[in-house]
Amino acid sequence: MHNMSIAELGLGLRSKTFSSRELTEHFLRRIATLNPRYNAVITVTEESALASAERSDEQLRNGAGGDLCGIPVLHKDIFCTRNVRTSCGSKMLDNFIPPYDATVVENFADAGAVMLGKTNMDEFAMGSSNETSFYGPVKNPWDITRVPGGSSGGSAAAVAARLGAAATATDTGGSIRQPAALCGVSGLKPTYGRVSRWGMIAFASSLDQAGPIAKSAEDCAILLQCMASYDPRDSTSVERAVPDYRATLNDSVAGVKIGIPKEYFSDGLDPSVEAAVMDSLAALRELGAELVDISLPNSHLSVPAYYVIAPAEASANLSRFDGVRYGHRCDNPVDLEDMYRRSRAEGFGEEVQRRILIGSYCLSAGYYDAYYRKAQQVRQLIRQDFVNAFEQVDIIMGPTCPSPAFKFGAKGDDPVAMYLEDIYTIATNLAGLPGMSVPCGLVDGNPAGIQLIGNYFDEASLLNVAHRLQQATDWHKLQPGGLD
Amino acid sequence: MQWETVIGLEIHVQLATATKIFSGASTRFGGAANSQACAIDLAMPGTLPVLNAQAVDFALMFGLAIDADIPMMSVFERKNYFYPDLPKGYQTTQLDKPIVGAGRVTIATADGGTKEIRIHHAHLEEDAGKSLHEGDFGSQFSAIDLNRAGTPLIEIVTEPDLSNATEAVTFAKKLHALVTSLGICDGRMAEGSLRFDVNVSVRPLGSETLGTRTETKNLNSFKFMEEAIVREVARQIDVLEDGGSIIQQTRLYNGDTKVARSMRSKEEANDYRYFPCPDLLPVVITEARLQRLRDALPELPDARVARLIERYAIAAKDAQILASDVALANYFETVAKHCDDPRLAANWTTGELIGRLNGEGLELAESPIDAEQLGILIQRIGDQTISGKMAKQVFDGVWSGAGEVDQIIKERGLKQVSDSGALEQLVADVLAKNPAMIDDYLATEEGRRKKKLGGFMGQIMQASKGQANPQQVNQILLAQLQSLIQSRGD
Numbered sequence: 011m012h013n014m015s016i017a018e019l020g021l022g023l024r025s026k027t028f029s030s031r032e033l034t035e036h037f038l039r040r041i042a043t044l045n046p047r048y049n050a051v052i053t054v055t056e057e058s059a060l061a062s063a064e065r066s067d068e069q070l071r072n073g074a075g076g077d078l079c080g081i082p083v084l085h086k087d088i089f090c091t092r093n094v095r096t097s098c099g100s101k102m103l104d105n106f107i108p109p110y111d112a113t114v115v116e117n118f119a120d121a122g123a124v125m126l127g128k129t130n131m132d133e134f135a136m137g138s139s140n141e142t143s144f145y146g147p148v149k150n151p152w153d154i155t156r157v158p159g160g161s162s163g164g165s166a167a168a169v170a171a172r173l174g175a176a177a178t179a180t181d182t183g184g185s186i187r188q189p190a191a192l193c194g195v196s197g198l199k200p201t202y203g204r205v206s207r208w209g210m211i212a213f214a215s216s217l218d219q220a221g222p223i224a225k226s227a228e229d230c231a232i233l234l235q236c237m238a239s240y241d242p243r244d245s246t247s248v249e250r251a252v253p254d255y256r257a258t259l260n261d262s263v264a265g266v267k268i269g270i271p272k273e274y275f276s277d278g279l280d281p282s283v284e285a286a287v288m289d290s291l292a293a294l295r296e297l298g299a300e301l302v303d304i305s306l307p308n309s310h311l312s313v314p315a316y317y318v319i320a321p322a323e324a325s326a327n328l329s330r331f332d333g334v335r336y337g338h339r340c341d342n343p344v345d346l347e348d349m350y351r352r353s354r355a356e357g358f359g360e361e362v363q364r365r366i367l368i369g370s371y372c373l374s375a376g377y378y379d380a381y382y383r384k385a386q387q388v389r390q391l392i393r394q395d396f397v398n399a400f401e402q403v404d405i406i407m408g409p410t411c412p413s414p415a416f417k418f419g420a421k422g423d424d425p426v427a428m429y430l431e432d433i434y435t436i437a438t439n440l441a442g443l444p445g446m447s448v449p450c451g452l453v454d455g456n457p458a459g460i461q462l463i464g465n466y467f468d469e470a471s472l473l474n475v476a477h478r479l480q481q482a483t484d485w486h487k488l489q490p491g492g493l494d
Numbered sequence: 495m496q497w498e499t500v501i502g503l504e505i506h507v508q509l510a511t512a513t514k515i516f517s518g519a520s521t522r523f524g525g526a527a528n529s530q531a532c533a534i535d536l537a538m539p540g541t542l543p544v545l546n547a548q549a550v551d552f553a554l555m556f557g558l559a560i561d562a563d564i565p566m567m568s569v570f571e572r573k574n575y576f577y578p579d580l581p582k583g584y585q586t587t588q589l590d591k592p593i594v595g596a597g598r599v600t601i602a603t604a605d606g607g608t609k610e611i612r613i614h615h616a617h618l619e620e621d622a623g624k625s626l627h628e629g630d631f632g633s634q635f636s637a638i639d640l641n642r643a644g645t646p647l648i649e650i651v652t653e654p655d656l657s658n659a660t661e662a663v664t665f666a667k668k669l670h671a672l673v674t675s676l677g678i679c680d681g682r683m684a685e686g687s688l689r690f691d692v693n694v695s696v697r698p699l700g701s702e703t704l705g706t707r708t709e710t711k712n713l714n715s716f717k718f719m720e721e722a723i724v725r726e727v728a729r730q731i732d733v734l735e736d737g738g739s740i741i742q743q744t745r746l747y748n749g750d751t752k753v754a755r756s757m758r759s760k761e762e763a764n765d766y767r768y769f770p771c772p773d774l775l776p777v778v779i780t781e782a783r784l785q786r787l788r789d790a791l792p793e794l795p796d797a798r799v800a801r802l803i804e805r806y807a808i809a810a811k812d813a814q815i816l817a818s819d820v821a822l823a824n825y826f827e828t829v830a831k832h833c834d835d836p837r838l839a840a841n842w843t844t845g846e847l848i849g850r851l852n853g854e855g856l857e858l859a860e861s862p863i864d865a866e867q868l869g870i871l872i873q874r875i876g877d878q879t880i881s882g883k884m885a886k887q888v889f890d891g892v893w894s895g896a897g898e899v900d901q902i903i904k905e906r907g908l909k910q911v912s913d914s915g916a917l918e919q920l921v922a923d924v925l926a927k928n929p930a931m932i933d934d935y936l937a938t939e940e941g942r943r944k945k946k947l948g949g950f951m952g953q954i955m956q957a958s959k960g961q962a963n964p965q966q967v968n969q970i971l972l973a974q975l976q977s978l979i980q981s982r983g984d
Contacts, residue, residue: 244542326769
């Protein structure tokens with residue numbers, strides 16, 4: 011059952027081949043047996059999962075319920091879940107139980123999906139390897155000595171190991187696409203504003219966007235259909251009709267212009283990853299797509315601009331974690347300053363503290379113009395690069411990340427090397443564009459991903475091209491060994 | 495040396511919206527601690543702000559009322575600092591792109607002229623909560639009440655155009671009248687609805703450069719504001735005349751103990767690391783929105799003063815007082831509607847009524863005598879049912895809850911005696927009992943006799959238990975005295 015697509019699972023549920031309760035129990039058993047090896051899931055909500063599976067079964071018996079009714083999913087632990095601990099991978103929130111659901115969580119519940127539990131993640135979504143989680147690193151199911159990517163490593167690994175039918179995730183600089191690539195699964199970061207951020211713990215508010223991680227582009231389409239909504243509780247949510255993403259999945263890609271940015275194929279890209287990416291592009295050309303060489307001349311500025319803007323926003327977003335109202339508070343503070351200092355020093359890990367310091371520095375008097383203002387100007391240039399490119403092409407494709415999953419600790423003491431993991435993904439967040447990663451083959455037994463970047467609110471084209479690629483190839487069906 | 499004072503004000507005005515600037519929690523004053531703070535106000539993780547459109551309208555109305563430039567776009571920024579009553583660790587406020595740009599407010603000056611005070615800008619922001627450092631928590635703990643956190647404020651910043659404490663207070667009162675007239679603020683200063691920060695500096699008279707200034711924060715009464723300025727000006731002059739220099743600092747003034755002290759110096763100031771709030775979109779103001787607000791703008795204080803003078807022919811001084819508070823002006827107009835003498839209505843409203851309210855620490859809304867009753871009372875003076883002196887008794891009666899005006903006049907038998915036959919008798923009786931007073935009166939030379947009348951009047955009024963119509967008594971008394979003079983002269 012765990013290898014079936016969401017559409018197939020839906021058919022099975024509707025034809026009474028199995029019930030949602032049986033499906034839920036099946037995934038709960040897999041979590042119980044397999045998760046200790048991967049550490050992908052940090053909270054299992056067995057009791058409420060079974061209860062909601064039974065409610066969904068009731069709905070299905072009455073002939074009601076949509077595509078996700080009865081489908082067991084996992085939520086990244088960045089989404090607030092009512093009465094269920096929401097840690098954001100941090101000691102700071104190890105004791106935090108929200109009294110409300112994130113809109114994304116609500117949307118899934120309304121659709122009758124079953125929440126199995128919460129997935130592990132880099133602390134406050136800051137990391138590209140899942141090594142910064144307070145709950146320990148997630149292991150890549152393809153090779154448990156390697157990282158799963160981050161920050162949504164738990165969600166990507168859980169889908170790769172088939173611990174749930176799909177998982178939610180968030181992406182601030184590549185946090186959906188990079189782990190999806192490293193774990194051999196499909197992941198989509200929608201246009202900024204497409205999915206509500208209400209109840210999603212903020213890292214960098216102008217860049218954060220939620221999206222799905224699943225086994226295929228088709229599954230991603232079904233999940234995005236549920237996640238995308240206008241939400242008056244999020245001022246940056248965009249009031250715009252959500253198209254039927256499944257309706258256009260099978261459209262022909264003949265004549266679709268795919269832009270290949272030369273900057274994404276330069277030094278630093280693993281030649282084997284490049285070869286895998288080229289194989290996928292060749293497959294698309296066979297399907298009639300047209301490959302066009304393009305340039306995104308300001309690409310090299312995206313990582314530096316990102317590492318000013320994201321930490322700057324984070325430095326303010328994380329100020330609320332002060333030990334006063336919720337979250338970690340140090341023992342026996344002697345005064346207010348001591349309480350602030352120790353609560354935050356104890357509650358936040360090293361990478362989070364590093365980014366708070368970087369961000370505070372960039373915003374400080376005398377540095378603001380040189381860093382924050384400059385980075386915002388660069389952001390405009392990067393956005394303009396894409397606007398220009400989309401005058402020539404329909405979508406843009408290239409590698410998701412420069413190399414396959416690395417070994418634990420390989421970049422541990424070099425933050426900049428870690429930051430370069432997101433060199434191909436960060437620009438889309440700065441521009442607010444939708445981006446997707448789908449598997450494109452193995453490099454020495456480890457998955458590589460190909461990235462698709464679309465125009466604003468054109469998730470449908472990404473899903474269409476990715477789906478046609480997956481109809482023509484089998485890379486997305488590859489699975490890590492030792493699972494069954 | 496002659497010194498010149500330069501004053502600029504920053505005024506925090508709590509907007510009278512039903513809910514907070516970024517959440518749906520109530521802004522009502524005086525609720526149980528933390529009963530009006532929702533997840534957004536508590537800055538729970540994942541919560542997001544949504545801008546209250548009413549707060550924006552209120553700020554724009556203020557801008558329109560002071561004839562300000564209103565930019566098409568304004569931006570909210572985060573002002574970062576840690577304090578336990580600031581839940582997010584930053585205040586959402588505006589800096590470079592405020593909602594209201596430069597404007598002006600005209601005040602009356604002591605010499606009877608007017609002066610224009612320039613407004614630098616006004617911006618929207620959220621209020622913080624309250625920290626409680628005393629009480630039931632013991633010395634080890636401070637308590638936080640977040641009911642006020644997120645209450646919408648406009649902060650109004652003036653240019654340093656005020657020259658002394660009196661002008662500053664006149665301006666402050668004018669601003670109070672303006673925001674209450676607009677209905678954007680309840681004006682309750684004791685509840686912190688308007689709070690004044692006062693920037694004061696002095697310089698040698700005629701100097702072009704500004705002296706170093708200090709800021710005294712959070713003055714919430716006109717009286718404290720005046721005291722704080724007077725004291726600070728005197729302190730600065732003392733320091734300078736002793737050869738010292740003024741240190742730029744933030745100060746606090748305790749109106750109860752009359753003690754001012756330094757809170758922090760410039761060196762201790764925070765680096766607030768302002769940057770645009772990514773959770774809120776820039777606020778775009780359309781001309782249509784401004785036009786809608788402009789069309790619905792209520793009468794403003796200056797227009798109201800002019801109208802009250804014009805329609806009721808009352809004294810300018812009374813009109814100024816009445817127009818300073820929209821509720822008071824409405825009260826007066828109701829009083830005037832129920833009587834035929836608007837000048838008397840103005841006198842009673844600005845005199846007796848305000849005096850009693852202030853004396854007992856009551857708000858106008860809490861007045862035991864409503865405007866209609868006061869109007870009827872004044873009408874009873876006008877139609878000679880009671881004398882002005884009696885009217886004060888009736889006023890007291892209504893005030894203490896004894897009943898309505900006509901009821902009290904009737905029950906207490908206060909109706910004025912205007913029956914001339916009865917009054918003739920009364921006057922004759924009093925004259926008959928006081929031959930010595932008559933002799934004294936007659937012995938007085940004619941031009942000075944008027945002064946002697948008071949003694950007779952007092953006796954007559956006493957004999958009538960105050961009910962005699964004084965004007966009538968006066969006429970009858972003069973007539974009877976005159977006939978006495980004639981009879982004696984014969």
